[in-house]
Amino acid sequence: MSNCRDPTRGLEWKVADAIAYQQNAGAFRSGITTDEAMAYYSQYCHQYEESLRPGRYNGPRIAADAVARYYPRDREQKKIIDIAAGTGFVAENLTVQGFRHIDALEPSTSMLVRAKEKGLYETLYENMLTEEHLPIAADTYDCAVVCGGFGEGHIPCSGLKELLRITKPGGVICNVMREEYLVNVEEYRECLEPLMNSLEKAGKWTLVSRDVVPNYFIDLPGIVFMYKVN
Ligand SMILES: C[S@@+](CC[C@H](N)C(=O)[O-])C[C@H]1O[C@@H](n2cnc3c(N)ncnc32)[C@H](O)[C@@H]1O
Known part of the structure; x- marks a missing residue:
């Protein structure tokens, strides 16, 4: 396959990787609103799984491996919610690891339709994670996992509050995202990690690990945050 050069990154990528990068960039473009992101996903859902296939987009495997490392035993008894579930890539990987009770939360109807078809989720919530109260009881889950849900126009910093509410004390919150978004996304730069740190200082959760x-995604690094809920 021929190569092309992305002038903004100075890296050589295969053409197919460059196309996948551009398609994904459309969902996370600077200044995108939530409504615009949802409209984008209603089209992107048709190419999503081929474009972001394993090997090119490894976030879902990375997320499932992190959750599996945290729960070496009794995986079939753990109740997990996959936040920003998309088409269900994370559930596919969690199932391989032996997890059996997985719910999904995903605001895009088109993405959720594909996730539902896989038959891997018990309950599917067509909701957005924001500061708004979700239709989920407090302390429901052993684990809330987010993969690729934090980015421009996606989950706001204030969504952390609901993640903490729906996860049981002693449970874990795993957030896997593109590392550069911590500083490239304006909302997160001053807010996301500082808020995570202040929630720890306030005793709401305890950092288990923070791994780059x-x-x-392609050759771009991700970051995996694991927090134990207090
Ligand atoms: C890049 S996709 C990741 C999907 C899946 N987790 C994966 O790794 O393949 C981002 C997803 O986040 C969803 N999303 C956007 N804003 C959200 C929000 N505020 N709360 C929950 N999900 C959101 C989008 O609809 C989209 O399906």
Whole structure:
């Protein structure tokens, strides 16, 4: 396959990777509103799984591996919610790891339709994670996992509050995202990690691990945050 050069990154990528990068960039473009992101996903859903296939987009495997490392035993008894579930990539990977009770939360109807078809989720919530109260009881889940849900126009910093509310004390919140978004996304720069740190200082949760991982998306690094809820 021929190569092309992305002038903004100075890296050589295969053409197919460059196309996938551009398609994904449309969902996370600077200044995108939530409504615009939802409209984008209603089209993107048709190419999403081929474009973001494993090997190119490794976030879902990275997320499931992190959750599986945290729960080496009794995985079939753990109740997990996959936040920003998209088409269900994370559930596919969690199922391989032996998890059996997985719910989904995903605001895009088109993405959720594909997730539902896979038959891997018990309950599917067509909701957006924001500061708004979700239709989910407090302390429901052993684990809330988010993969690729934090980015421009996606989950706001204020969504952390609901993640904490729906996860049981002693449970874990796993957030896997593109590392550069911590600083490139204006809303997160001053807010996301500082808020995570202040929630820890306030005793709401305790950091288990913070790992930068290679090849999260193509050759771009991701970051995996694991917090235990207090
Ligand atoms: C890049 S996709 C990731 C999907 C899936 N987790 C994966 O790794 O393939 C981002 C998803 O976040 C969803 N999303 C956007 N804003 C959201 C919000 N505020 N709360 C929950 N999900 C959101 C989008 O609809 C989209 O399906």
